Amino acid sequence: MKIPFKSLIVFDKESSIPLYIQITNAIIKHIQSGILPTNTRLPGTRELAELIEVHRKTVIAAYDELLSQNWVETVPQKGTFVATKLPTIKPTILAENSSKEDWNTRVKTRINDNSVIYQPPHIQHKLAFNDGLPDVRLAPREELARLYAHYIRYADPLSLGYTNPQGDIRFRTLFAKYLNETRGIQAATNQLITTRGSQMGIYLAGLTILQKGDTAIVGELSYRAANLTFKQLRADLVTIPVDEEGLQVDAIEEICQHKKVKLIYVTSHHYHPTTVTLKPERRLKLLALAEKYQFFIIEDDYDYAYHYANTPILPLASADRYGWVIYVGSFSKQIAPAFRVGYVVAHEAIIEEMTKLRRIIDRQNDSILEYCLADMLENGDLKRYATKAMKVYRERRDFTSSLLKEALGDKIDFKVPDGGMAIWAKFAADIQLLTLSEKVAKNGLYLANGQNYKAENPTLNACRMGFASMNQQETEDAVRILKKAI
Numbered sequence: 145m146k147i148p149f150k151s152l153i154v155f156d157k158e159s160s161i162p163l164y165i166q167i168t169n170a171i172i173k174h175i176q177s178g179i180l181p182t183n184t185r186l187p188g189t190r191e192l193a194e195l196i197e198v199h200r201k202t203v204i205a206a207y208d209e210l211l212s213q214n215w216v217e218t219v220p221q222k223g224t225f226v227a228t229k230l231p232t233i234k235p236t237i238l239a240e241n242s243s244k245e246d247w248n249t250r251v252k253t254r255i256n257d258n259s260v261i262y263q264p265p266h267i268q269h270k271l272a273f274n275d276g277l278p279d280v281r282l283a284p285r286e287e288l289a290r291l292y293a294h295y296i297r298y299a300d301p302l303s304l305g306y307t308n309p310q311g312d313i314r315f316r317t318l319f320a321k322y323l324n325e326t327r328g329i330q331a332a333t334n335q336l337i338t339t340r341g342s343q344m345g346i347y348l349a350g351l352t353i354l355q356k357g358d359t360a361i362v363g364e365l366s367y368r369a370a371n372l373t374f375k376q377l378r379a380d381l382v383t384i385p386v387d388e389e390g391l392q393v394d395a396i397e398e399i400c401q402h403k404k405v406k407l408i409y410v411t412s413h414h415y416h417p418t419t420v421t422l423k424p425e426r427r428l429k430l431l432a433l434a435e436k437y438q439f440f441i442i443e444d445d446y447d448y449a450y451h452y453a454n455t456p457i458l459p460l461a462s463a464d465r466y467g468w469v470i471y472v473g474s475f476s477k478q479i480a481p482a483f484r485v486g487y488v489v490a491h492e493a494i495i496e497e498m499t500k501l502r503r504i505i506d507r508q509n510d511s512i513l514e515y516c517l518a519d520m521l522e523n524g525d526l527k528r529y530a531t532k533a534m535k536v537y538r539e540r541r542d543f544t545s546s547l548l549k550e551a552l553g554d555k556i557d558f559k560v561p562d563g564g565m566a567i568w569a570k571f572a573a574d575i576q577l578l579t580l581s582e583k584v585a586k587n588g589l590y591l592a593n594g595q596n597y598k599a600e601n602p603t604l605n606a607c608r609m610g611f612a613s614m615n616q617q618e619t620e621d622a623v624r625i626l627k628k629a630i
């Protein structure tokens with residue numbers, strides 16, 4: 145088959161990239177894609193020059209470049225052929241007058257540096273004292289799979305097109321009702337937006353409220369990804385202490401007296417990372433301060449679904465009369481983190497702005513997932529599942545707590561949490577958490593190395609130990625590995 149070189153070698157005479165490099169790159173691209181296989185004879189330089197209407201010297205320069213990079217070889221008296229042994233394929237394409245190094249440096253200096261928000265990738269282990277993740281084996285997977293398949297097969301074609309970036313209206317209606325029944329939050333559908341998860345909710349809320357240099361208050365310690373979000377939005381982060389009763393709200397007033405505070409981030413229900421609950425008097429004080437100093441509160445209620453005491457404290461959002469609370473949550477802990485549906489409840493003006501922003505970040509949520517969730521809200525499956533999971537996790541909390549106390553004695557100190565999915569464990573001074581975490585990882589167990597909070601508190605030797613994702617046998621194995629390593 146005759147190869148159509150004229151149409152294969154496309155270049156732009158107006159480009160600042162030299163012609164011979166454009167021709168070289170085009171030929172490399174076709175060798176890589178297999179259009180020009182090994183041993184293909186390339187046209188002679190005169191022939192190609194005429195064919196693509198460039199000076200012969202340009203083609204000679206291109207062939208020389210290909211030769212020097214080992215993409216082609218010349219056989220005396222016969223011509224130029226695609227090399228039998230191709231060079232290792234690197235994603236680098238030559239650019240104008242530059243070596244590869246120059247090119248990399250130039251790219252790097254022209255993009256934004258986001259090293260401040262770098263977080264190491266999540267490590268998955270079968271056995272894990274993680275940050276507090278659910279056991280996805282318990283999730284209603286069959287039910288979800290059935291509903292998802294149903295919607296893909298039979299949904300009205302219109303409902304599989306672009307929909308409302310604020311979220312499916314049926315889901316929002318049913319979910320608003322659910323929030324009211326389970327958490328005392330009163331929200332109309334225009335006060336609710338769906339997101340991919342709490343993280344997106346925190347980001348959208350920050351983006352809506354914060355401007356460069358604005359003061360945002362967080363606890364010391366606090367959820368690291370939220371801190372990074374506010375830093376990325378160029379806020380000025382101010383920390384206040386967190387004790388056994390949650391955020392020390394009195395410290396907020398002191399700050400408000402000499403700074404214009406724009407935002408406070410709280411994980412009121414189970415403080416992240418230390419798991420304590422913000423006490424009722426402090427909640428009321430916080431709401432009153434928000435009204436007095438006109439700041440917003442992002443209430444991240446990431447694992448409200450799991451409270452083991454009889455009467456859970458209702459979210460701040462349920463008592464907010466003035467619209468200062470931006471309530472954020474998701475189904476990551478309630479079902480599974482891979483299941484990306486989250487939500488934000490706030491004043492409709494905030495939701496309206498968030499919807500505009502969400503629309504340019506991500507056109508809309510996975511609407512099929514929202515249809516499935518709407519069904520599960522309507523038929524009560526979601527509530528039934530939450531009740532079942534809560535029972536299992538309460539047992540796991542108790543089992544893990546007593547096993548850790550029994551096996552590790554004075555090497556570990558913690559208070560059994562009232563809810564959530566993790567224990568905040570402080571290790572004895574003679575245990576190096578960093579070393580311990582590396583040691584247990586070699587035996588297949590994940591344990592956080594405590595580095596997340598070192599910047600705020602260098603002497604801290606503590607980490608979260610999730611108890612929900614492992615069954616009893618796995619917890620026993622995990623504790624055995626931990627004990628041996630200690």
Ligand SMILES: Cc1ncc(COP(=O)(O)O)c(C=O)c1O
Pocket residue numbers: 275340341342343344367411416444446473474475476481486
């Ligand atoms: C306190 C807290 N907030 C937010 C998130 C983000 O979760 P997602 O975006 O999956 O809802 C997490 C995840 O672990 C979390 O622990």
